[in-house]
Amino acid sequence: MGAFAHFTLCVCFSAYFVAMLSRSLPSGSDSSKSSIHECAIDDSKIKLVDAMPQSVPTNHMPHNRHAHCFIPFVEKPKRTRPPSTSSPNRPTRSLQASHVAKASKMISSTTKELKTSTTEFKIASRGGVEQSRSSSYQSTYMMSPGSSYKIGSAYESSVGGFYGPGSRPEKLTSDRRSLSGSSISAAISIRDSREREKKEISDLNDRLASYIEKVRFLDAQNRKMKNDLELFRARMGKDTLSTKAMFEGEIAEARKLIAATEIERQDLEKLIPKLQAEIDEFRKKYESAVRGHDVDKKKIDDLIVTFCGIENECNLLRRRIVELENEVGELKKINLADNNNFMRRVAKEVDQEALSRIDYQNKAQMLLEEIEFTRREHDQELADLYSIAARDTTPENREYFKNELSAAIRAIRAEYDQIMAGHRSDIESWYHLKVQEIHTSSNRQNLERGYAKEEVKRLRTQLSDLRARLANFEGRNSLLEKQVADLNFQMEDEQKAYEFTLKERDEQTRKIREECEALMLELQNLLDTKQTLEAEIIQYRKLLEGEESRAGLRRLAEQMKASEISGSSSERTSKEMGETTSKIRFQGSAKGNISIQDASADGKFIVIENTSVTKDENIGEWQIRRSVDGGAEIVFTFPKGFTLAPRKTVKIWARGQGGSNNPPDELIFEKEESFGSGINAKTILVNTNGEERATHSQTTTQSTVIYA
Secondary structure, three states: OHHHHHHHHHHHHHHHHHHHHHHHOOOOOOOOOOOEEEEEEOOEEEEEEOOOOOOOOHHHOOOOOOOOOOOOOOOOOOOOOOOOOOOOOOOOHHHHHHHHHHHHHHHHHHHHHOOOOOOOEEEEOOOOOEEEEOOOEEEEEEOOOOOOOEEEEEEOOOOOOOOOOOOOOOOOOOOHHHOOHHHHHHHHHHHHHHHHHHHHHHHHHHHHHHHHHHHHHHHHHHHHHHHHHHHHHHHHOOOHHHHHHHHHHHHHHHHHHHHHHHHHHHHHHHHHHHHHHHHHHHHHHHHHHHHHHHHHHHHHHHHHHHHHHHHHHHHHHHHHHHHHHHHHHHHHHHHHHHHHHHHHHHHHHHHHHHHHHHHHHHHHHHHHHHHHHHHHHHHHHHHHHHHHHHHOOOHHHHHHHHHHHHHHHHHHHHHHHHHHHHHHHHHHHHHHHHHHHHHHHHHHHHHHHHHHHHHHHHHHHHHHHHHHHHHHHHHHHHHHHHHHHHHHHHHHHHHHHHHHHHHHHHHHHHHHHHHHHHHHHHHHHHHHHHHHHHHHHHHHHHHHHHHHHHHOOOOOOOOOOOEEEEOOEEEEOOOOEEEEEEEEEEEEEEOOOEEEEEEOOOOOEEEEEEOOOOOOEEOOOOEEEEEEOOOOOEEEEOOOOOEEOOOOEEEEEEOOOOOOOEOOOEEEEOOOOOOOOOOOEEEEEEOOOOOEEEEEEEEEEEEEEEEO
16 A cells, blocks of 8 residues: 555656656747657657648547547658757757656656556646657657648557547556555546546547538638639630630720820820920919019008008198187187277277267357357347447447447457367367277277288188198098008908918817827727737737647647756746736826927926917916826926917926027926936926916836736
8 A cells, every 4th residue: 555655656746747847848949840859768769740730530530538538640651851950048859858868767767666566657748748658658740741730649558548648647557456545545536637637638629620620621612612713724715715805805995095095195295395384384473473462562561651651640730720720710719809899999989989079069059058148148238238329329429339349249259269269179189189099999900800811811721721631631541541441351351361271270280189189099099909919819829829739739839947856855946927018198188378298208308388379478487397106296497588489399308318408499407307207207387376287197007917
């Protein structure tokens, strides 16, 4: 019982060691080249034949999986190629054979110690190499032209039967005459493992059968297509004449068409110089029109300047006319007031003179009445005297009294005449004085009125001249206004056309940006999908190659893994390979015309863009704040009064990163040598009020695929 358990443990350990050794054996540099290597291991022989996979007939499939897991093959002449030269940095086949010989010697020594039992085992490696220790064992991979791999493995043991290749020991029998309870349980577990592997081999055989069916179906299709091709070639000779006639007619028509096309081409080539001359003429006309447009534009500018000057002069003349009219009105008012005052004064003086005249007339009437009364009194006195004289009848008395009376009358008359002359002279002198004053004032008023009339006439003449000039200027103004209106209409049309063109360009720019964003998103999705697919393809390739190596369709390239066995302890070192994929995603947003166009992932520079078409943006004292992986912020402040022109960018370089201080295109951040780099980074643009105007974020995701 102890010997059997020891033997079982040694066999399992040896099988594990040989399996690991077979996995570590590297393949040649070219899997398409075939090579045959033979090495003697005690009384066993391992023969390796590499060949290209072809199809296998289905009549060679196993019929009883439980009795015999054996896939026979038809031996055909083998096509072999010269052995491939191994790479200098890879182990050669002799090194592989030495490892196999070493393992076989250990197995042989273990077998000799247990002479009471006969053990046969079979180890099939994942790369298609099968090794066994037995009195009679042979594993062969053969290829024949027109067929795929034929896998045959013959294995004879105390139980008997044939089993196909597997990745673990498939059969273990021994003489159980000395089995104990623990040995029976171990044998049962080994039997269960063998049954499980039989089932796996059965599944693989089913997959191989389906693969062979597909190959046979494709072969049948190829044969059918080959027969159809031969039939078509056989029928081609019968209809050659009619087909030839048909094609000759078509060829003749094609030649006629070619000739007509050649004639047309020659005619068109003759027209080319004329059209080129017309194009040159139109180009010259266009250039002349452009120059004329420039000249007209300059003239329009000059006319606008002239019109503005004339309009200013017209406004000045209008203002002067208004001032003169106001002055004339004031003069009229002053003259009217003076005339009214003079007329009132004259009327008052006339009234006063009339009153004085009436007064003097009254005085004269009173004097006349007084004179008349005095005359009557004198007449009465004369009458009395005459009566007295009449009573004196003497002539001397009468003469005396008559003379006295005459003398008294003459004296009274003389006195009266003297008084009257004095009064008359006084009245006449007063009247003459007053009339002289009236004439003097009237002459002065006439002079003033004449001066006022002359001034009014002069002002009217000046006003007429100004009105004539104003009419002339108004005519020129109307003409210039018409020209300005036409120019305004033309300018509005050009402005509308420019705005339409600008709007169309903005729309195209927006569409292009949207398309770029969509393409970037699509590209990002495609990159993500590509990376995912590459990882899946790698996994599927490994799975497929593993399955194909299990089915024996082709060999899998494997790396050598050092294994060392000492006594009953073992140590295994394996190297796992993998792929790590990093995916960087950038996202940006902006509130307004200023945005962050780019932020270098390595922290060398940051680019700020003004997306406006016509507006300058003052970003003086704005700040760029960047934080990497949640660390401290790096702050850059723009110079005071810094202005970014429309459709322009400014690149801020970190110190010593290859940039130059060339405002407003480039700036240097003297405080830091880098803006920071890492997995996740966020860059924001802040205005003077502390408001975020633009953001730019960088997110990095990593995916790792590990495979043995």
